[in-house]
Amino acid sequence: MLLYILRRLLIAIPTLLFIALVSFWLMHVAPGGPFDMERPMPEVVRANIEAKFHLDEPFLTQFFIYIGDFLQGDLGPSFVYQDFTVTQLVAQSWPVSATLGVLSFCISVPTGMLLGALAALNRNSRLDYFLMSLSMTGVVIPAFVLAPVMVTIFSIQLGWFPAGGWEGGKPIFLVLPVMSLAIGSIASIARVTRGAMIETLNQPYIRTARAKGLSTGYILFHHALRPSLIPVVAMLGPAFVAVVTGSVIIDIFFGTGGMGQHFVSGALNRDYGLVMGITLIVASLTIFFNLVVDLLYTIIDPRIRI
Amino acid sequence: MKIRTLLMLSSLLCSVTTLNVLAKPYPAGTSLAEKQEITLNNGAEVTSIDPAKQAAEPAFNLGRDLYEGLAVQDKLGRTIPGIAESWSVNDDNTVYTFKLRHSKWSNGDPLTAKDFVYAWQRLLDPKTASPYAWFAAIPKIKNSAKIMKGKADPGTLGVRAVDDYTFEVTLEQSVPFFLKLISHPVLVPVHKATIEKYGSEWTQPEHIVTNGAFTVSEWKVNEKLVLVKNPNYWDADNVVLEKITWLPIGDANVALNRYLAGEIDQVLALPSAQKKQLLRKYPDEIANTSASLGSTFYYLNTAEGPTKDIRVRKALSYAIDREILTNAILNNGGIPMYNLVPPQTDGYKEIIPEFAGWSQKQRNEAAKKLITEAGYGKDNPLRLTFTVPTFSGDVKLATAMVGMWKSVLGAQVEIKQLEPKVFYALKEPGNINRGGWTADYNEASTWLDIFISSGEYNDSRYNNPKYDELMALSKVLADPSEEYRQAESLLINDMAIIPVYRPGNDKYLVKPYIGGYERTNPESSYYRKNVYVKAH
Numbered sequence A: 001m002l003l004y005i006l007r008r009l010l011i012a013i014p015t016l017l018f019i020a021l022v023s024f025w026l027m028h029v030a031p032g033g034p035f036d037m038e039r040p041m042p043e044v045v046r047a048n049i050e051a052k053f054h055l056d057e058p059f060l061t062q063f064f065i066y067i068g069d070f071l072q073g074d075l076g077p078s079f080v081y082q083d084f085t086v087t088q089l090v091a092q093s094w095p096v097s098a099t100l101g102v103l104s105f106c107i108s109v110p111t112g113m114l115l116g117a118l119a120a121l122n123r124n125s126r127l128d129y130f131l132m133s134l135s136m137t138g139v140v141i142p143a144f145v146l147a148p149v150m151v152t153i154f155s156i157q158l159g160w161f162p163a164g165g166w167e168g169g170k171p172i173f174l175v176l177p178v179m180s181l182a183i184g185s186i187a188s189i190a191r192v193t194r195g196a197m198i199e200t201l202n203q204p205y206i207r208t209a210r211a212k213g214l215s216t217g218y219i220l221f222h223h224a225l226r227p228s229l230i231p232v233v234a235m236l237g238p239a240f241v242a243v244v245t246g247s248v249i250i251d252i253f254f255g256t257g258g259m260g261q262h263f264v265s266g267a268l269n270r271d272y273g274l275v276m277g278i279t280l281i282v283a284s285l286t287i288f289f290n291l292v293v294d295l296l297y298t299i300i301d302p303r304i305r306i
Numbered sequence B: 001m002k003i004r005t006l007l008m009l010s011s012l013l014c015s016v017t018t019l020n021v022l023a024k025p026y027p028a029g030t031s032l033a034e035k036q037e038i039t040l041n042n043g044a045e046v047t048s049i050d051p052a053k054q055a056a057e058p059a060f061n062l063g064r065d066l067y068e069g070l071a072v073q074d075k076l077g078r079t080i081p082g083i084a085e086s087w088s089v090n091d092d093n094t095v096y097t098f099k100l101r102h103s104k105w106s107n108g109d110p111l112t113a114k115d116f117v118y119a120w121q122r123l124l125d126p127k128t129a130s131p132y133a134w135f136a137a138i139p140k141i142k143n144s145a146k147i148m149k150g151k152a153d154p155g156t157l158g159v160r161a162v163d164d165y166t167f168e169v170t171l172e173q174s175v176p177f178f179l180k181l182i183s184h185p186v187l188v189p190v191h192k193a194t195i196e197k198y199g200s201e202w203t204q205p206e207h208i209v210t211n212g213a214f215t216v217s218e219w220k221v222n223e224k225l226v227l228v229k230n231p232n233y234w235d236a237d238n239v240v241l242e243k244i245t246w247l248p249i250g251d252a253n254v255a256l257n258r259y260l261a262g263e264i265d266q267v268l269a270l271p272s273a274q275k276k277q278l279l280r281k282y283p284d285e286i287a288n289t290s291a292s293l294g295s296t297f298y299y300l301n302t303a304e305g306p307t308k309d310i311r312v313r314k315a316l317s318y319a320i321d322r323e324i325l326t327n328a329i330l331n332n333g334g335i336p337m338y339n340l341v342p343p344q345t346d347g348y349k350e351i352i353p354e355f356a357g358w359s360q361k362q363r364n365e366a367a368k369k370l371i372t373e374a375g376y377g378k379d380n381p382l383r384l385t386f387t388v389p390t391f392s393g394d395v396k397l398a399t400a401m402v403g404m405w406k407s408v409l410g411a412q413v414e415i416k417q418l419e420p421k422v423f424y425a426l427k428e429p430g431n432i433n434r435g436g437w438t439a440d441y442n443e444a445s446t447w448l449d450i451f452i453s454s455g456e457y458n459d460s461r462y463n464n465p466k467y468d469e470l471m472a473l474s475k476v477l478a479d480p481s482e483e484y485r486q487a488e489s490l491l492i493n494d495m496a497i498i499p500v501y502r503p504g505n506d507k508y509l510v511k512p513y514i515g516g517y518e519r520t521n522p523e524s525s526y527y528r529k530n531v532y533v534k535a536h
Helices: A003-029 A043-052 A059-071 A086-121 A128-142 A141-157 A172-203 A204-210 A214-244 A247-255 A259-269 A273-301 B008-022 B055-068 B113-124 B144-148 B192-201 B250-262 B272-281 B308-317 B323-328 B361-373 B392-409 B422-425 B445-451 B464-472 B481-491
Strands: B003-007 B037-041 B071-073 B079-081 B084-090 B095-100 B161-162 B166-170 B214-220 B223-229 B244-245 B287-289 B296-299 B383-388 B413-419 B432-434 B497-502 B506-509
Touching: A003 A059, A003 A141, A003 A273, A043 B095, A086 A128, A086 A172, A086 A214, A086 A259, A086 A273, A086 B095, A128 A172, A141 A172, A141 A247, A204 B392, A214 A273, A247 B192, A259 B422, A273 B095, A273 B250, B055 B214, B055 B223, B113 B144, B113 B161, B113 B166, B113 B192, B161 B445, B214 B422, B272 B506, B287 B432, B296 B308, B308 B361, B308 B392, B308 B497, B361 B392, B383 B392, B383 B422, B392 B413, B413 B422, B445 B464, B445 B481, B464 B481
Parallel strands: B037 B244, B383 B413, B383 B432
Antiparallel strands: B003 B084, B071 B079, B084 B095, B095 B166, B161 B166, B214 B223, B223 B244, B287 B506, B296 B432, B296 B497
């Protein structure tokens, strides 16, 4: 097991390097650079700035300078927010996204699974139809529609919650962004759970358990839950990474200052430093959580060997 | 050297406005709120609050509150004393001497002429890589261009601390509008010791040292930037606001929501679809903002392609119904434009070309005639490409213009939408290309210099020796306004651009308890030291 983990972590290094090279290359071939502005700079000034950020060096030299700094834990300067290093920007914004992500995850996973299980147990009943139409609605309404509607109702009309801001993560500022993030995931988790659960409940060993006269609750928790978890966990690994690295819609709509906005504005501004930094963080997290998910499989289902 | 006082007008202005500056910003008898705090939207996150790294308005907007240069502007855009209490110039208008007031940095250090010398040299030093270094080269400060190109040492710049409170600037030649430049936010002093100690991180809240009415207490990128009153500011007794929270909200609808939820005190850009209804619903919160010095025009390629033919250029310009574009499409207070230099430009008399006085019907007829003369018709329609960035306003406007060209001229114009960064990096502008400008200073040359044949922003590739001659002549005259008018007439007669619209007076929403925020400055140079919160 330990050897397996070690091997996976070792493979991660070339994977990350490859991701870094490809993203670095993609950014540099994309037309327009960080210093192309509405009003172009005089050539002399532009040359000075490009020299400062090593943009006048050949592509591979730039890449190796970047990787060299990265290995020393330095994500380099932001090309656009020049008063900050990328490390500082990430240190400011990631806790925001992680808080929102973890909270919405803690709400959406149990709620989604509970609703999915309820629907599965009452398959084709009114409750099932009701829950599944609700969850279908949740899946199809994107956060950028949900967020303004919630703001109009809960901030402007009722005045219960602030319409935006972060203020160091005071609970009242978390409510609307967390809800906007959670509702969509509750819906999709419920749907996946329901599907997996129905499949498990149709297995012969569940029929055997029922025939033995075991109670529904006992069957559910002792026999059906674990096998139904596999598809859910497979989906939750990447979903967790996505949610803790920020949502651009939530960041822009609620002005939270999270990492999602940096990712998108970094790409639009051609902030090479910021985009590389965040890409590598997201890539590392994705690799790590995929490993965690693989390890979880062996716990959930002892038949899976690694 | 015989020094004589500068033009009578400016010295008169100094004495009048010095009084103005020292007064309290609110009328006698105003009852002030206990909590002097406001929240405003800056429209975008600033790239930097280092004066040498600022390159656009959201940053300049903060810069005006954080640092104070030799001069500032009053509410009507006139230059008034800032850190310099008075100034004088030698006989041939090349050496300016500024007498500085005794003032302090926010950390209590005395501010001296040496700080200005350091800041101006740093701005031009290639090592600083300032995107606005060229601004100090406009007034031809001695050696500025050479230093910017790395061909001279920053120490050779024509600036000098005669003593701690006398700052001297030497220009290579007389530049009539020099004093109009000195209120610009990149020409402020900076605190050398702090910069040397913290490098590029000196502007972070825990390090920053400023000399303006406010300083920074908190900055969370993309969330908020909080300014607090600087108790060491020279005029701190007259600064009422204690705290300004700036939010970087780019989306007009999000800003409006925050305003309606009572979280920001002012919303400048109202979403056009809801504008009428909002103004009706909140009559007590309507305020006016006067036209700023800006313009939107379209470059026409005068060097190659069908637009090389002046008849085609004129036809394209005539066939645009600017009333429809401004009133129906944009609905942002913009006004139709038929020239280049805004009429409210200081000391300038607007030129009004003949076609500005025609009805749209007359223009359309003239356009049809010209396009036929140029050899285009049903069998041989005019085909052009029109390059615009993907901003929704630009795309809407372009779509409407292409429709007008199709119906009036039968032209087939293809819109090429490019992502902003790709658009800015474009080297080949095609036939028609979205242009636009905001004044760097309140004088006509900021507009007309664009179109000299060697101009870096001359995307029309306009090349008229007579124009170049006039603009060169204007540089050595004490009053070049006639040369400016002649040059602009040439440009418009040659239709090197399609003038479309410029900002006009507009309405916006502000909480009625905010005072002192009259938006009348033509360069949109606002200082929050004049703002106060009334009891409510």
